[in-house]
Amino acid sequence: MTKKSTMYIVQGAVIAALYAVLTIGQNILLPGTASMAVQFRVSEVLTVLAFFTPAAIPGLTVGCVIANISSVTAGLGFYDMVFGSIATLLAVITMRALRNVCIKDIPFVGLLMPAVFNGLIVGFEIDFFFVGSMSFNLADFLFQGGCVALGEFAVLFILGLPLTLTFKKTNLLKKIKLA
Numbered sequence: 001m002t003k004k005s006t007m008y009i010v011q012g013a014v015i016a017a018l019y020a021v022l023t024i025g026q027n028i029l030l031p032g033t034a035s036m037a038v039q040f041r042v043s044e045v046l047t048v049l050a051f052f053t054p055a056a057i058p059g060l061t062v063g064c065v066i067a068n069i070s071s072v073t074a075g076l077g078f079y080d081m082v083f084g085s086i087a088t089l090l091a092v093i094t095m096r097a098l099r100n101v102c103i104k105d106i107p108f109v110g111l112l113m114p115a116v117f118n119g120l121i122v123g124f125e126i127d128f129f130f131v132g133s134m135s136f137n138l139a140d141f142l143f144q145g146g147c148v149a150l151g152e153f154a155v156l157f158i159l160g161l162p163l164t165l166t167f168k169k170t171n172l173l174k175k176i177k178l179a
Contacts, residue, residue, distance in 0.1 A: 011055035012062070019043045019063025024070045035071045035080070039151045043067065045159040047088070047114050050095040051107055052173045057092050064088040079129045080122075087121035088114075107164065111156045119149025 022043035026034040034041040043063070049056035068081040091114040098110040123145020124136075131140045167173050 008055045011053055012057075012059035015046060015049060015056055015059030016061075016063035016066065019046050019060055020066035020070075022046070023063075023067035027070065034067075038147045040155055041151065042155065042159070044114055044152060044155045045163055047092055047095060047156070048111070048160045048164045048167070049173075050092040051099040051110060051164060052167060054096060057089070057096060060092050061085055061089045079125050083121050083125040084118070087117040090121070091117040105168070106161070111160055111164070112153070114156055115149040115152035118152045119145040122148045 020043075023034050023041060026042055033039055034043070046056070046063075047060060050060070064085045065081060068084045071080045071084075094113045094117070095107075095110040098113070099107055101107060101109050123141055126144040126148070127141040128134065128136055131137070131144060
């Protein structure tokens with residue numbers, strides 16, 4: 001195993017652990033704020049790491065799976081573990097692909113991806129499995145998806161944008177060999 005592949009695995013593991021601990025900790029301290037339809041999951045700020053390292057893709061996906069396993073006790077169970085994790089995977093893959101698409105050096109389009117994918121996928125999950133009892137209702141889907149997307153949008157633009165700009169300006173991630 002090369003030094004580079006070892007670093008990739010370690011980075012991914014640290015990112016996964018951070019995501020899981022932040023989400024589970026938030027759910028313990030503020031029940032429901034990281035696992036309900038209207039949520040402000042602070043750990044989602046870590047998705048900006050996809051702009052800087054490919055190790056964020058498996059790291060955030062695994063971290064989301066672990067965090068969503070804990071949501072079983074909140075009644076979301078298997079569905080959230082699968083759908084929420086798929087939404088995270090697609091969002092960070094897309095963020096990574098869009099990392100160089102910037103307006104005035106700000107990756108606005110990439111920052112929207114968690115809101116888009118979580119809004120669509122988790123919005124469907126909530127509508128179909130929980131609100132609609134295995135049936136789809138467009139109005140419920142739009143409401144639930146909108147609530148999820150709004151929370152994601154808030155996290156990424158209130159916390160993620162300043163974090164991204166700080167990482168770019170300070171080269172901090174390069175100093176700690178993350179980027």
